[in-house]
Amino acid sequence: MKTLGKKIRLLRHQKGWSQEEVAKRLDISIPAFSKIETGITDINLSRLEQIAVLFEMSVVQLLTYNEVEQDQKIASELENVNKKLMDRETEVIDLQKKVIELFEELRHKKVANA
Structure with missing residues (x-):
């Protein structure tokens, strides 16, 4: 016990x-x-x-x-969360690129119309 x-x-x-x-x-x-x-x-x-x-x-x-099994489960969950976080970071970077591209496009149109 x-x-x-x-x-x-x-x-x-x-x-x-x-x-x-x-x-x-x-x-x-x-x-x-x-x-x-x-x-x-x-x-x-x-x-x-x-x-x-x-x-x-x-x-x-x-x-x-079992503490070892619990630690393995936690490690696995952390790995999954870390992967999701990395995927989100990639999405944010892609969105930032799109924003920059749109900004540049608008800037070029403004310069061309001036």
Whole structure:
């Protein structure tokens, strides 16, 4: 159970929540939650379900949660976001070129009409 407690602590830290905040959300005392995180207290199924819901995952995901897998998932998501950002930058550059071309075209027409 100590491993599960470490997973719960890691998830709590990732959310930026204090033990007090999580304890309130679970409607338990801070010492009771601390005992869950340290593995002193075994977690029953209903409490496990409650914790899984709190962290927006299934009980299976909570039990099988792996920091390495999570890091890989985050890295993959970052890669996708980075690609989208690069695509947007390319679009912005193309639009800037079009604006410059249109400006030059207008300038040449103005010079020709003068």
